[in-house]
Amino acid sequence: xxxVIKPVRxxxxxxxxxxxxxxxxxxxxxTLTPDQMSLRIERLTEMSQRSEAKxxxxxxxxxxxxxxxxxxxxxxxxxxxxxxxxxxxEISEEVGLLRGDIEIQxxxxxxxxxxxxxxxxxIDRRLRDIESGATAAAPRGQISIPQxxxxxxxxxxxxxxxxTPPTTTTTQSTTPAPTPSxxxxxxxxAYQAAFDTLKEGRYKQAxxxxxxxxxxxxxxxxxxxxxxxxxxxxxxxxxFEQGIIEFERVINNYPTSNKLPDAMLKLGYTFYELKQxxxxxxxxxxxxxxxxxxxxxxxxxxxxxxIRKEGH
Numbered sequence: 001x002x003x004v005i006k007p008v009r010x011x012x013x014x015x016x017x018x019x020x021x022x023x024x025x026x027x028x029x030x031t032l033t034p035d036q037m038s039l040r041i042e043r044l045t046e047m048s049q050r051s052e053a054k055x056x057x058x059x060x061x062x063x064x065x066x067x068x069x070x071x072x073x074x075x076x077x078x079x080x081x082x083x084x085x086x087x088x089x090e091i092s093e094e095v096g097l098l099r100g101d102i103e104i105q106x107x108x109x110x111x112x113x114x115x116x117x118x119x120x121x122x123i124d125r126r127l128r129d130i131e132s133g134a135t136a137a138a139p140r141g142q143i144s145i146p147q148x149x150x151x152x153x154x155x156x157x158x159x160x161x162x163x164t165p166p167t168t169t170t171t172q173s174t175t176p177a178p179t180p181s182x183x184x185x186x187x188x189x190a191y192q193a194a195f196d197t198l199k200e201g202r203y204k205q206a207x208x209x210x211x212x213x214x215x216x217x218x219x220x221x222x223x224x225x226x227x228x229x230x231x232x233x234x235x236x237x238x239x240f241e242q243g244i245i246e247f248e249r250v251i252n253n254y255p256t257s258n259k260l261p262d263a264m265l266k267l268g269y270t271f272y273e274l275k276q277x278x279x280x281x282x283x284x285x286x287x288x289x290x291x292x293x294x295x296x297x298x299x300x301x302x303x304x305x306x307i308r309k310e311g312h
Contacts, residue, residue, distance in 0.1 A: 097201075100236035104199050107229075187213075191222040195229060203233045224250060224257025235266055243270045261287060261296035268300060277312035 194209035210230040214223060231246030247270065250263035257263075264287040271280035284300040291297050 096238065097236055100232060101201070103232065108199065187217040187220045187222060190217065191220070191226055194226065198229055198233060203237050207233050224254035224259050227254060228257070228259035228263050231263065231266060235270055238273075240270050240274050244274075261291045261294040264290075265296040265300055268303060272303065272307065277307055281307060281312075 190209075190213050194206060194213050197209055198206035207230060210226050210233065213220075213226050214230070217223060220226075227246065227250045231243050231250065234240070234243035234246055244267060247263045247267040250257060250259060251267070254260065264283055268280045268284035268287065271277070271283065281304060284304050287294075287300045288297045288304075
């Protein structure tokens with residue numbers, strides 16, 4: 001603003017001077033010679049040209065100032081837009097974390113249901129074993145008793161075989177059921193510990209524990225689940241490239257795992273996040289074809305519809 005005020009002040013002063021030069025000759029025309037008049041006109045012309053030059057410079061400065069103000073306005077708009085984009089990204093990340101927590105909770109519920117079912121089947125099996133053992137023991141006892149009575153006058157050597165079968169039956173029926181091996185208990189405890197870490201949201205530590213479990217128990221019955229949750233931990237923390245590797249390992253190394261449909265779904269989601277839409281559509285469509293009745297297939301259909309609406 002100082003740059004603008006100074007030239008304007010100069011123009012005003014110049015105007016006052018010009019007014020003096022213009023009006024003065026009016027009162028002194030009688031005393032000026034023609035040469036003096038010509039000289040005065042030349043000076044006035046020169047001063048007018050300088051004033052015009054200064055006015056042009058002021059106009060240029062005003063235009064520059066206007067352009068600077070416009071650029072400043074655009075910068076302010078861009079900063080606001082960047083802030084909005086950042087907020088949207090933060091919200092998207094929070095939504096991703098919430099989805100991961102929901103999936104973990106859902107898996108926890110499924111694990112509880114599975115354990116209840118296994119417990120029920122184990123109790124039912126034990127009851128059937130007890131009932132079958134009692135039923136098998138009863139007929140042999142009924143058969144052996146008449147043999148003992150009917151041969152009461154016989155020698156003791158003839159009685160001995162009739163007593164032996166019930167003894168053998170009793171021994172078989174009271175044999176304790178085999179207990180789980182130490183390795184099975186150890187791998188189950190290791191898997192549960194890693195899964196609990198994941199549920200608590202300590203994703204970095206969960207990745208380490210799940211990787212260690214897979215290295216130590218590669219053939220465990222929990223290996224497929226552990227591999228899937230390792231991919232899920234990568235997905236939730238937006239490490240999508242590594243997530244693709246982990247989900248593909250579920251598909252390639254554990255084709256009979258109950259986590260196979262979920263791994264295919266999350267692999268499609270991961271390709272989507274990386275904007276690799278052809279790969280995403282291919283794996284999601286394959287999921288629908290292979291597991292049409294699975295919940296993951298319905299979610300795959302929704303994501304395919306979304307991709308189509310977005311024009312990809």
